[in-house]
Amino acid sequence: MAKINNLRTAESVSPKHPDKxxxxxxxxxxxxxxxxDPDARVAIEAVGGHGELFVVGEVTSTAHVAIEPIVQRIAGxxxxxxxxxxxxxxxxxxxNTGGAGDQGIMVGYACAETPELLPLEVVLARxxxxxxxxxxxxxxxxxxTLQDGYIQTIVASWQNVPTKDLSxxxxxxxxxxxxxxxxxVVQLHANxxxxxxxxxxxxxxxxxxxxxxxxxxxxxxxxxxxxxxxxDPSKVDxxxxxxxxxxxxxxxKEHKASEVYCxxxxxxxxxxxxxxxxxxDGASKPVTGYDLTPNGIIRFLDLKKPQYEQTARYGHFGNGxxxxx
Numbered sequence: 001m002a003k004i005n006n007l008r009t010a011e012s013v014s015p016k017h018p019d020k021x022x023x024x025x026x027x028x029x030x031x032x033x034x035x036x037d038p039d040a041r042v043a044i045e046a047v048g049g050h051g052e053l054f055v056v057g058e059v060t061s062t063a064h065v066a067i068e069p070i071v072q073r074i075a076g077x078x079x080x081x082x083x084x085x086x087x088x089x090x091x092x093x094x095x096n097t098g099g100a101g102d103q104g105i106m107v108g109y110a111c112a113e114t115p116e117l118l119p120l121e122v123v124l125a126r127x128x129x130x131x132x133x134x135x136x137x138x139x140x141x142x143x144x145t146l147q148d149g150y151i152q153t154i155v156a157s158w159q160n161v162p163t164k165d166l167s168x169x170x171x172x173x174x175x176x177x178x179x180x181x182x183x184x185v186v187q188l189h190a191n192x193x194x195x196x197x198x199x200x201x202x203x204x205x206x207x208x209x210x211x212x213x214x215x216x217x218x219x220x221x222x223x224x225x226x227x228x229x230x231x232d233p234s235k236v237d238x239x240x241x242x243x244x245x246x247x248x249x250x251x252x253k254e255h256k257a258s259e260v261y262c263x264x265x266x267x268x269x270x271x272x273x274x275x276x277x278x279x280x281d282g283a284s285k286p287v288t289g290y291d292l293t294p295n296g297i298i299r300f301l302d303l304k305k306p307q308y309e310q311t312a313r314y315g316h317f318g319n320g321x322x323x324x325x
Contacts, residue, residue, distance in 0.1 A: 010121040010218035011143040012129035015313045018206025021075050022046040023312035026208045026230030028070045031306035036063030038304035041087045044230035049205030055082035094269025098295050101235040105224035108244025108262035109217045110252040116318035117249055121146050122218040126314055131173045136161050139199030150183040156190050159199035163191040215316050229312045233303035240264045242323040243297045257281050
């Protein structure tokens with residue numbers, strides 16, 4: 001039988017990618033509300049492109065937030081339109097009593113592959129992206145494929161950077177990587193479609209929540225709930241996903257495991273989860289010892305304070321947030 005190569009691939013996008021611009025706008029608006037009103041109910045989405053930006057959503061809050069300065073700070077001068085209304089009273093009824101803001105299945109994950117407790121391919125793609133963005137703060141993407149744990153292929157596309165310069169910096173980054181992940185030969189695709197200077201909203205549209213796999217754990221880990229950005233922590237899409245990550249991290253450390261999954265599922269308006277399962281190196285058992293109600297999660301992880309714009313840049317896990325520790 002022929003040998004099956006173990007291939008794993010993950011990508012990362014820069015903060016100036018159009019989808020990430022929308023994520024940051026949504027979370028910056030959320031932060032602005034929470035700064036004035038920690039109990040604000042916020043669900044904000046943005047769609048933008050080609051000089052236009054539309055912000056839409058539901059907010060119930062005592063705070064008064066100016067949307068335009070936030071948008072200009074993140075996206076520059078665009079023609080802004082917005083439509084923000086109060087949260088549906090029928091949804092609010094369930095949340096006011098301590099219930100979940102929606103149904104959903106949230107997946108948490110941790111592994112021993114990296115100090116960040118994330119898959120190696122995710123960390124490498126992200127770190128390369130950060131390296132390039134520090135040099136050139138423009139729109140860009142990176143992607144890394146591992147073969148049996150070694151870097152096999154790198155893809156890097158970056159706005160306003162000649163291919164020669166981009167290739168040189170990728171190889172510079174490679175020289176600083178741990179030798180245990182370096183292959184004898186690494187295939188590099190630098191600006192494979194050619195050099196480009198039209199990026200961000202000038203080249204493409206963006207939408208809040210469209211980079212779900214980048215925001216989570218990469219493509220080999222399942223995704224359960226919806227997007228995170230723009231949602232206050234009464235929405236279990238966000239808060240329970242963070243709690244599932246925390247449980248996975250705690251369990252990994254406690255059991256000195258290689259890999260842990262955590263699954264939390266909720267019904268709208270109901271406080272306790274309908275499922276709370278942890279899988280430790282393939283062995284499944286119920287989650288115990290945590291308050292898994294939305295209010296319990298919010299208190300435990302301190303989720304009512306402004307902190308979310310940062311999460312919208314380079315992923316919600318493995319960046320030192322309270323749910324990572």
